[in-house]
Amino acid sequence: MKLIKSAPTVLDAVPESVQKKAGELAESGETYLEAIYVIKERRENGLVRAVDVANELGLSRPSVSRGLSLLKERGYISVELAGDIEFTKEGRALAEKIFKRHQYLTVFFKHIANVPSDIAESDACRVEHVISEHTMNGIIEYLKKNDIV
Structure with missing residues (x-):
């Protein structure tokens, strides 16, 4: 199998089940x-x-x-x-934050990953609940820095 540049190898990868973030809403x-x-x-x-x-x-x-x-x-x-x-x-405030994550992820999937709108919307709806704040902030920063949003 050909390795993907900068991706974890099978020796580095840590599969984990998706769990609710501590202290946060399900x-x-x-x-x-x-x-x-x-x-x-x-x-x-x-x-x-x-x-x-x-x-x-x-x-x-x-x-x-x-x-x-x-x-x-x-x-x-x-x-x-x-x-x-x-x-x-x-x-x-929490509802607005959740909806903003949804919006940013949809834009990211559509404009960066070239995913069709309906799939981007659907995937954003699932990912918004499990993505870390750190990663979400990185996506938002990327979108803003590149004048995408």
């Missing part, structure tokens, strides 16, 4: 926050309910209700009497 929680953010931004009135999140993600309402309960317990959202979901200050 992928599903990040996905819910991002979905809430996207739905709010799309709508003039900014109203989002659990059913909207379920429809957006193609999940059951009971699953989404459980996920939203966990976000509420962690202080990222509140649910009003009418069922409207509101971000806390911390929750909105």
Whole structure:
């Protein structure tokens, strides 16, 4: 097998399972926050309910209700009497950060790796939850330095 320049060899490579970063929200929680953010931004009135999140993600309402309960317990959202979901200050900041990662990764995959838009979007959605802050910052810096974003 031909070696790839600067890549780890089989002697150097360290396969590892993907795990949640210490102290951070699980992928599903990040996905819910991002979905809430996207739905709010799309709508003039900014109203989002659990059913909207379920429809957006193609999940059951009971699953989404459980996920939203966990976000509420962690202080990222509140649910009003009418069922409207509101971000806390911390929750909105985290949702915006997650969505920005998604945007930057999509641009990186499309414009640097020449991946078709639909695949870039889909892959960005998965990678955004596991990429390290260090690597993400490197990608953002690269995109900005090269006037891509």
